[in-house]
Amino acid sequence: MSEEVQFSIQSINGRYNFVISGDMTCGRDANCEAIIPDTSLSRRHARFFVKDKALFVEDLGSTNGTFVNGEQLKTEPRLVRYNDIVRFDILEFKVFVELAAPEVAKAPRHVVASAVEKSEAQAPRSWAVNDGLGQGTVVMDLGANKRAAQEQGQDEPVLEASLLQSLDQPSLVGIRGADRGKTITLAINDTAMTVWQIGRNAEMDIVIDDPSVSEHQAQIVFEQGTWKLVDVISTNATYANGEKILTHYLSNGDTFSLGATEYLFRISSKTNFRPRKKAARVKSKRKIWIGVAASLLGSLIAIYFSLLS
Amino acid sequence: MTFSWISTSRSHQGKVRKVNEDSAFAHPDGMLWAIADGMGGYEGGSMASDIVVEELGKIKKSDVLDQLVQNSLQQLQIANTRIQRYSIEQCSGRSVGSTVVCFITGADGAACVWAGDSRLYRLRDSELLQLTTDHSEVAQLVALGHLTEVEARAHPKANVITRTIGVGRDQEAETILVNTENSDTFLLCSDGLYNELDESAILESLREENLESLADDLMSRCMLTPAKDNISILLLRCLRQ
Numbered sequence: 001m002s003e004e005v006q007f008s009i010q011s012i013n014g015r016y017n018f019v020i021s022g023d024m025t026c027g028r029d030a031n032c033e034a035i036i037p038d039t040s041l042s043r044r045h046a047r048f049f050v051k052d053k054a055l056f057v058e059d060l061g062s063t064n065g066t067f068v069n070g071e072q073l074k075t076e077p078r079l080v081r082y083n084d085i086v087r088f089d090i091l092e093f094k095v096f097v098e099l100a101a102p103e104v105a106k107a108p109r110h111v112v113a114s115a116v117e118k119s120e121a122q123a124p125r126s127w128a129v130n131d132g133l134g135q136g137t138v139v140m141d142l143g144a145n146k147r148a149a150q151e152q153g154q155d156e157p158v159l160e161a162s163l164l165q166s167l168d169q170p171s172l173v174g175i176r177g178a179d180r181g182k183t184i185t186l187a188i189n190d191t192a193m194t195v196w197q198i199g200r201n202a203e204m205d206i207v208i209d210d211p212s213v214s215e216h217q218a219q220i221v222f223e224q225g226t227w228k229l230v231d232v233i234s235t236n237a238t239y240a241n242g243e244k245i246l247t248h249y250l251s252n253g254d255t256f257s258l259g260a261t262e263y264l265f266r267i268s269s270k271t272n273f274r275p276r277k278k279a280a281r282v283k284s285k286r287k288i289w290i291g292v293a294a295s296l297l298g299s300l301i302a303i304y305f306s307l308l309s
Numbered sequence: 310m311t312f313s314w315i316s317t318s319r320s321h322q323g324k325v326r327k328v329n330e331d332s333a334f335a336h337p338d339g340m341l342w343a344i345a346d347g348m349g350g351y352e353g354g355s356m357a358s359d360i361v362v363e364e365l366g367k368i369k370k371s372d373v374l375d376q377l378v379q380n381s382l383q384q385l386q387i388a389n390t391r392i393q394r395y396s397i398e399q400c401s402g403r404s405v406g407s408t409v410v411c412f413i414t415g416a417d418g419a420a421c422v423w424a425g426d427s428r429l430y431r432l433r434d435s436e437l438l439q440l441t442t443d444h445s446e447v448a449q450l451v452a453l454g455h456l457t458e459v460e461a462r463a464h465p466k467a468n469v470i471t472r473t474i475g476v477g478r479d480q481e482a483e484t485i486l487v488n489t490e491n492s493d494t495f496l497l498c499s500d501g502l503y504n505e506l507d508e509s510a511i512l513e514s515l516r517e518e519n520l521e522s523l524a525d526d527l528m529s530r531c532m533l534t535p536a537k538d539n540i541s542i543l544l545l546r547c548l549r550q
Contacts, residue, residue, distance in 0.1 A: 005450065005453060005455060053453070081455065082450075082455055082456055082460055082464075083460065097450060097455045097456070098446065098450070098466055099446045099449055099450065099466075099471075
């Protein structure tokens with residue numbers, strides 16, 4: 001019977017998942033074991049470590065603080081356990097614990113098959129593969145961690161082609177969180193200026209049913225042909241293309257997130273993801289080359305005829 | 310001192326599952342009772358639990374507990390091999406297996422043989438005691454102090470078991486001796502029961518004197534819950550002769 005357990009932390013927004021083996025420093029710095037490129041974190045923000053088979057976290061003098069279940073850490077490390085919420089400034093992580101898989105390298109992928117072939121150098125024999133066919137009892141899975149991450153498919157952005165094809169108006173496509181898979185059309189009422197208020201409040205133009213979104217978090221402004229995303233002093237900040245923003249000019253294909261909810265901004269399905277200019281430039285370059293080639297050929301023919309005469 | 314035993318069993322597929330993969334079994338010679346909870350999807354799970362009880366049914370009558378336990382373990386080993394063959398031949402090597410919890414009585418005492426998360430409880434003097442420890446990932450985490458019982462139920466790996474009949478090369482059952490007294494009531498059950506009803510709710514049902522109505526009461530309580538899994542129970546009562 002294995003007594004080894006494995007701790008991991010998973011961000012509530014679904015973006016990060018770190019398995020803790022030994023000491024794990026979290027922060028923006030590239031030398032951290034858990035690199036979290038989030039501007040609200042310090043370079044070296046906090047450290048997790050396992051002592052006496054229990055998990056601890058300590059703050060490394062971060063600017064914006066480390067919190068466990070809402071309580072800010074001082075200099076002492078603190079014991080954390082399953083389901084505790086560890087927060088770095090505004091980024092929340094949930095603590096997870098499971099039994100550590102046995103030495104995976106030695107372990108056969110399919111215990112059933114291998115049991116017949118050979119019996120040596122294998123993990124405890126009962127730890128077979130969960131094929132996911134039954135929802136009820138399953139046998140312990142060697143590659144469980146990997147699959148557990150996949151099972152949280154909720155967090156994987158969804159970008160089905162069918163969703164995008166039907167768009168012929170400016171719209172938001174929910175790719176993560178509360179509005180995942182939903183399309184919100186942005187109907188322009190006034191070409192001079194139209195504003196959409198976004199938030200959790202029912203009176204918003206775009207209501208997001210997600211507790212991590214502020215009551216009135218942001219607005220989208222269409223003004224004389226340009227699209228703008230404006231953060232309205234939110235608790236959990238608004239991100240565009242992964243960057244924390246206050247104001248951001250939206251281009252076709254941009255993604256932005258409010259709390260755990262993320263959208264893709266599309267002006268029209270006919271527009272390509274790539275900026276048009278680039279395509280145009282390629283075209284014009286080709287034209288020039290054709291022009292040059294044609295004139296060269298022309299002059300060659302002219303010389304030939306002049307030589308003949 | 311000899312005991313006589315009365316028993317009754319119920320098994321239901323529950324409200325969500327379309328197939329009942331559980332099997333409840335009482336040996337015709339009245340010295341072995343078992344519940345097996347199969348897994349493996351489609352036909353596999355119910356096939357596996359059927360094989361387990363079928364093999365247990367082949368045990369010859371004996372009064373010697375040790376003999377009976379040894380025979381059960383042998384039969385479980387045969388079941389293990391049969392399930393493996395079935396998995397390879399019919400399920401293209403997919404993991405197919407079964408839990409088992411089996412109560413065995415001889416003239417010289419009683420024992421429990423089990424693998425996986427099916428349980429044996431004993432009710433004595435209005436106290437319900439879980440005699441088996443689940444062979445499951447969360448049970449180990451509870452034992453190590455990382456989870457509480459309540460947290461274990463909601464843990465994403467609550468349904469992952471670490472010992473089975475049929476998945477590994479050998480059967481992996483554990484054996485314990487069980488102390489029995491006059492008018493003890495024993496409950497064998499699959500996880501479908503205790504995942505829906507906590508021990509206080511089970512205890513409430515067990516107040517009923519009559520074994521049959523006790524079983525009915527337990528099942529009807531269970532059917533008031535979401536009943537997400539197959540539910541199987543087997544009740545045994547010990548009466549001094």
